Amino acid sequence: MAGGTKRLPRAVREQQMLDAAVEVFSAKGFHDTSMDAIAAAAEISKPMLYLYYGSKEELFTACIAREGQRFVEALGPATDSTLTPREQLRAALVGFLGFVDGHRSSWMVLYRQSMGEQAFASQVRTSRDRLIELTAKLLESSTREPEPGTDFGIMAVALVGAGEAVADRVAGGEIEVEKAADLLENLAWRGLAGKKK
Amino acid sequence: MAGGTKRLPRAVREQQMLDAAVEVFSAKGFHDTSMDAIAAAAEISKPMLYLYYGSKEELFTACIAREGQRFVEALGPATDSTLTPREQLRAALVGFLGFVDGHRSSWMVLYRQSMGEQAFASQVRTSRDRLIELTAKLLESSTREPEPGTDFGIMAVALVGAGEAVADRVAGGEIEVEKAADLLENLAWRGLAGKKK
DNA sequence: CGACATTCTTACTCTAGAGTAAGATCAACC
DNA sequence: GGTTGATCTTACTCTAGAGTAAGAATGTCG
Numbered sequence: 001m002a003g004g005t006k007r008l009p010r011a012v013r014e015q016q017m018l019d020a021a022v023e024v025f026s027a028k029g030f031h032d033t034s035m036d037a038i039a040a041a042a043e044i045s046k047p048m049l050y051l052y053y054g055s056k057e058e059l060f061t062a063c064i065a066r067e068g069q070r071f072v073e074a075l076g077p078a079t080d081s082t083l084t085p086r087e088q089l090r091a092a093l094v095g096f097l098g099f100v101d102g103h104r105s106s107w108m109v110l111y112r113q114s115m116g117e118q119a120f121a122s123q124v125r126t127s128r129d130r131l132i133e134l135t136a137k138l139l140e141s142s143t144r145e146p147e148p149g150t151d152f153g154i155m156a157v158a159l160v161g162a163g164e165a166v167a168d169r170v171a172g173g174e175i176e177v178e179k180a181a182d183l184l185e186n187l188a189w190r191g192l193a194g195k196k197k
Numbered sequence: 198m199a200g201g202t203k204r205l206p207r208a209v210r211e212q213q214m215l216d217a218a219v220e221v222f223s224a225k226g227f228h229d230t231s232m233d234a235i236a237a238a239a240e241i242s243k244p245m246l247y248l249y250y251g252s253k254e255e256l257f258t259a260c261i262a263r264e265g266q267r268f269v270e271a272l273g274p275a276t277d278s279t280l281t282p283r284e285q286l287r288a289a290l291v292g293f294l295g296f297v298d299g300h301r302s303s304w305m306v307l308y309r310q311s312m313g314e315q316a317f318a319s320q321v322r323t324s325r326d327r328l329i330e331l332t333a334k335l336l337e338s339s340t341r342e343p344e345p346g347t348d349f350g351i352m353a354v355a356l357v358g359a360g361e362a363v364a365d366r367v368a369g370g371e372i373e374v375e376k377a378a379d380l381l382e383n384l385a386w387r388g389l390a391g392k393k394k
Numbered sequence: 395c396g397a398c399a400t401t402c403t404t405a406c407t408c409t410a411g412a413g414t415a416a417g418a419t420c421a422a423c424c
Numbered sequence: 425g426g427t428t429g430a431t432c433t434t435a436c437t438c439t440a441g442a443g444t445a446a447g448a449a450t451g452t453c454g
Contacts, residue, residue: 007401007450029315031228034441045403050443116313118226154363154372158384161362162355175351187355190387204420204431231411242433247413 014052017042022063026108030060030117061123064114067106068127074099078134085142089188092134093163093181100167101177108171111164132156139188159188211249214239219260223305227257227314258320261311264303265324271296275331282339286385289331290360290378297364298374305368308361329353336385356385 008016020042024033035056039046053059078092100107114124136156143150166180205213217239221230232253236243250256275289297304311321333353340347360381366372 010401013401029313032315035443036441046442047404047444048402051402056442112313116226116309118229154366154377154380155384157362157366158359158380162359165354165358165361166351169351169354180351183351183355187352187384207431210431232413233411243412244414244434245432248432253412 010052013044013048017044017049017052017059018063018066021059022067022105022109025060025063025113026105030113030120035059057119060120063109064120064123067103067110068124070103070106071099071110072127072130075131075134078138085138089135089138089142090181090185092131092138093184094177096131096163097167097170097177097180101170104171107167128160132160135159159184162187207249210241210245214241214246214249214256215260215263218256219264219302219306222257222260222310223302227310227317232256254316257317260306261317261320264300264307265321267300267303268296268307269324269327272328272331275335282335286332286335286339287378287382289328289335290381291374293328293360294364294367294374294377298367301368304364325357329357332356356381359384 017038021038024038024041028037035046035049038059039049042049049059053062074095075092076095078088078095080088080091083091110124110127114120132153133156136152139155139159140152143152163184166175166184169175170177170180214235218235221235221238225234232243232246235256236246239246246256250259271292272289273292275285275292277285277288280288307321307324311317329350330353333349336352336356337349340349363372363377363381367374367377
């Protein structure tokens, strides 16, 4: 009402609201964020949030859904089957870390917030499990001697866990994407103490 | 009032309260846990919680402090300097995973809850950083050719991240401590695809 | 223009749950 | 037995913040 903000079609406002919500949620966490704060950040009034999203939980769910979508898209190149498995793994790493680097708020909302709230954890674990399964497949199909008793599933869990930890450092600006990808790639193939590529 | 519960000295009651608090916090999370719920679980009345701990946040802080203490103690054997670095790493892994296996609620409170709440994250990150630094030292001192440009710090971050992810599976009963330790030890030295010990 | 739908706001209601006031009950010691 | 100081409870207060009622402003299409 104050100055420039005009009336906008629903679809546009919805995205504005999500932008604001992701921003505030990522900064303060789900519980310490009030709907008033989101409304203020989006520069609209609170009832609009309820009109378009129904409740705080649904709004947060919508955040997860959109950011999760974008996250999965960033992993798209890794499923290009014309690449070798190893190249695919590299593509997945770069896609993953690049996403985190370019979307720190999304990363915060998706992982550091959602995983903590048992009400949303299942929703995130879905995308996460997809990543783990993809990793497991890539590890398996790029290993020559299957070594009986090798559980690629748990290996993928470990590698993704390592990836998430490193991603936090990427998000913190302490290390660049390429360096981080190198590290993780080496980790997968040779172990931490192994020679550099 | 009801039946058996007698009057108890403060020190004892405090531990009972912490036991109950850790239990409920780990199950429902910080925000979805009410002081009434904790009081009920501890079988005392709410004002006792406030009398002994002051506030909900301080109570949670006390939980973190006690469990974090226990966690660090579980890592004690890893600092035995009569062992080789590699044996120390193994001891750290077993200590860490064993702790998680035997104290699932503690693990939940310490990691899955605290790390999500930015109000407590710093407190936990202290213990966590100690673990990372310990790991970094162990990796460094057990590597022959330092390979210029090798950043043991970030390697330790990756390895600890992998450890946490695997620890979740241990807590979930999907894998046993020994198997998990083997996996992580191998990961550190040979990479996921490497031969088994 | 006038009717209808959509966008949007001010100004509330209502409840969960953090925190407290006031004092009862018990144990121990003189 | 009475005094002192813990332990412990019932029964509140008070507020942040989720969610809503009622309707004003703006567009658009006949």
